[in-house]
Amino acid sequence: MAAGVATWMPFARAAAVGWLPLAQQTMPKPPVDKTSRSDEILFVNVSGLRFQTWKNTLDRYPDTLLGSSEKEFFYNEETQEYFFDRDPEMFRHILNFFRTGKLHYPRHECIQAFEEELAFYGIIPEIIGDCCMEEYRDRKKENQERLAEDTEAENAGDAPLPPDATLRDKLWRAFENPHTSTMALVFYYVTGFFIAVSVIANVVETVPCRPLKGSIKDLPCGEKFSVAFSCLDTACVLIFSCEYLMRLYAAPSRCDFARSVMSVIDVVAILPFYIGLIMPENEEVSGAFVTLRVFRVFRIFKFSRHSQGLRILGCTLQACASELGFLLFSLTMAVIIFATVMFYAEKGTKGTTFSSIPASFWYTIVTMTTLGYGDMVPDSIAGKIFGSICSLSGVLVIALPVPVIVSNFARIYHQNQRADKMRAQQKVRQARIRMAKKGATNAFLQHKEDGGLQGGDSDSTAFCVKNRSAFEHQHHHLLQCLEKTTNHEFTDEVTYSEVCMMDSMGFRTSRSTSLSSQQGATTTCCSRRAKRRAIRLANSTVSVSRGSVQELDTLHVTKTPVGTQYPQSRSSLNARTEDLKLNCTDYTAAIISIPTPPANSPDESLPNSPAIPGILRNSRSSIYNTQETVKISSL
């Protein structure tokens, strides 16, 4: 429950007077607030720096150290103050949180020290206000990344493998962290060397060498020393294939590995060779086959395993893909416009090189990037005018966005991150609000289960509810008043759907035994409570804070058959929950058939007769009734 709301509690309770004339039942007794009403000033001494504040201020947030009774542990009787041996500078921020309801992050402080202080005082960091939240998250992420890097560097490389590591694990380790063992290092350098050799061979084989004796034409070296080059190529491909297969074998998750970028590069690098092997030396397909050899240049990308910088570049390009896309798009627009204009302007000229609009694309791009090869030149005056406009606008279109993109890149990148963070934080906040709401509703339903309705008379209830703050007591009382006014009770979603299901099955027999009418009131309340409990136990949503008897029941319900002999209390609960599981429908019948008071509504509504408050809703009294309950269901 948000703390600022505590101030409004008196008004909300006072406004409950407005429900009184409408109430169809009596209101429950309000909780007795034993604490003194008058406000007092508390002294808090933090390592010598003395703070003073109203008690009410600290009470605003009852789930923190200062707002709960936990601060009594730090109370110093002699000096009549609360003494904390913590950082006084940080405490200022903590106290400001209590005063204003907003937590601010001091920018000059270390993020970890701040978090430790928050943890000590029981404040969750998520409630940092919007003004400081971004800074906080940035710093926190930075810190975490740094720590993660450090630990990763520590662990990932040098930690020895567990003794029972399989060959697979060892191999994978060797591949991913080459500096762990000498063999891995050797392998790493060997592959690097062969990648370089392969790339250089690809390049060199196209260089023209001196022709063979007796021939005039220059031959590319690849054809002169074709045997040597093909041996080299085969060797490289063999090594790459071995490496790929070994990586595939060693990978902990083969699917993921096969889908990763590096493995795709590996495959593309060696595929042309194998395709060449398979395909016959055919005239038609050899042309296509030659193009495949181009893919051999992809072997250069295999270097990215060896180079950190290349990886970072790849990530960077990935990150600003949208900006580059925008540049491309605007360029394309300009190119199309100018190409069209130039084509139509030069259409009249004889023998013009501007044969079609796509042909003009080339002219436009060369002009806009201020290259100006000169292979296509406009002749007509209109063409020259538009050509000059094209080159001028080329400067604008290309030269301006590029630096702006470069400088915007950092800004947009961070902004996107911020937007994502904001969205994530919104989601977290919504989730937190929902959880708080659910927590509030669950807390109330839990409170009812614990039998808080009696108003704190019996011992069992006192035990259960002692951890609730005065605020919670008052809030629950308020919700109970609303229940009594409307003659309906709050439940949770599960029970509601359960009841709806049962209602829709239409079980409405008129089996009202005399037993049920006597104990009717009790059976209803107990049955309802037990039904709720059974459902809750089945769904394990309840955090068990009750005695061990119930806990044992959860075990027994699933295992033992009905009718086993057990000590009385356990058997009663046992039987009840068992019966519920087996005979839910009969039970509903018994509930529904209880005679309703005349003023009310149809059969389904459950009457809460005024006699109930007198009957305690705890396990003891229900013992005697469950015997009858068992009988009802067996009819």
Place this chain on the structure above:
Amino acid sequence: MGLVMGTFSMQSNKQDRTYRKDKIDDDFELSIVCHRPEGLDKLEAQTNFSKQELQVLYRGFKNECPSGVVNEDTFKQIYAQFFPHGDASTYAHYLFNAFDSAHSGSIKFEGFIMALSTLLRGSVREKLTWTFNLYDINRDGYINKEEMTDIVSAIYDMMGKYTYPALKTDTPKQHVDAFFQKMDKNRDGVVTLDEFILSCQEDENIMRSLQLFKNVI
């Protein structure tokens, strides 16, 4: 190229700054509106609270609303936090109107305190009159069935969807019928203040519950 870049960036900066300044000015103007309550002695005389109680109440109020007034949206938010199960906004609206007797659109501390004084420390007649004014939405001195149905539906809305037994569509209507059965003595279809007070005084439950909230402050 650098010059171009420089002028470009400066231009955008200035524009941003002027835009932001305007926005901040607007916000600043709005937040200047502040209300101070009358003196402590005067309030003590007008209400049934002691000085210390007023002090505690005002400190809490001022902390939540530094400007000194509560508007309807804040009111609805506050109420929604007390009743997370369902939708408290309609009832909060009626409640707001009941607190805001001057219909100014916002509740000041005095209004807040007066209402609290009536509800917690007032006489039975005062409490019932306040409740009557709450139900009488259009302040014509009569509660008719439509008004009552609105109020009761608003109250049931606060219960939310998941109730036991499940809420039917005519539950509020039946509740209203029961209410009129009890309150409308001369069966003329409306409930006047006197009928209301008389009927409530006859009902022991109501009389007893009215004393429940004495010790809220």
